[in-house]
Amino acid sequence: MEKQTCSRCLNDTRVPGISFDAEGVCSICREFEKWQENLNDYDALERLWLKRLDDCRGKGK
Numbered sequence: 001m002e003k004q005t006c007s008r009c010l011n012d013t014r015v016p017g018i019s020f021d022a023e024g025v026c027s028i029c030r031e032f033e034k035w036q037e038n039l040n041d042y043d044a045l046e047r048l049w050l051k052r053l054d055d056c057r058g059k060g061k
Contacts, residue, residue: 006026
């Protein structure tokens with residue numbers, strides 16, 4: 001398999017499970033596009049973080 005590098009980032013064919021579309025953009029960048037808008041909603045991210053912390057409290061040492 002010939003080495004291919006993403007046209008947007010530095011990921012290449014050495015990353016397990018990666019794929020590239022016709023534009024040469026990797027599957028990780030495409031997945032990030034789906035979540036990018038949510039990552040700018042800091043209030044929602046804080047609520048999610050606090051919920052996950054609450055869910056983990058008391059589970060383990």
